[in-house]
Amino acid sequence: MNGKVIKYHQKNINTDLIIPARYLANKEYNFLASHCMEDLDPDFVEKVKNKNYSILVADSNFGCGSSREQAPLALKASGIKCIIAPSFARIFFRNSINTGLQIVELSDIEDIKTGDVLKLDLISGEINNTTSQHHYKVTKQPFFLQEIISDGGLVKYARKRFI
DSSP states (O other): OEEEEEEEOOSOOBHHHHSOGGGTTOOOHHHHHHTTTTTTOTTHHHHHHHHTEEEEEEOSSBTBSSOOTHHHHHHHHHTOOEEEESOBOHHHHHHHHHHTOEEEEOSOOTTOOTTOEEEEETTTTEEEETTTOOEEEOOOOOHHHHHHHHHTSHHHHHHHHHO
C-alpha cells in the first residue's frame, strides 16, 4: 500500500471527534464521510479529497471514547485507507479491522509530516517514507488480519469463505 499522509499531532482523538454523535442517525456512508473529523478540522474532507491524502497519522490513543462502528466507516468513506498511530483504543482497533480499514501501530511518528508519501509492506513489517527516506519497522500483521482488511472487512471475509 502506498499513500500520501495527512497528520494530526494530537493525542486522544476520540470517536466523537471522528464522527460527532449528532450525525449517527444517518447510516449513509457518504453522509458520514462528509462530516468526518469536522469538529477537529472543518476542512478535513476537502483536504483528503483535493490533496489525495489516504493515510492518516495521529498521536496515541486514537479512537478512544464511545464504541461506534461509524468512526472507522466515516474515515474509510472519506478516502482514508490507513491510520498510523503509536496506539489505538482497542475497540476502535477491532472496529477498524472489522470494517476493512488498515490500522498500524508505530511509536516513532515525529518525522512523518503532512504530504509525505509512505510505502507500507505490512507482511514484512516495514514502512518507507519515500519523501524523507526514513524507514520504520512495525510488528508484522498476521496474515488473516490482512485478508480481512483486503476483503473489505469481517462480513465480506466471512461471506467469501463460508457462504
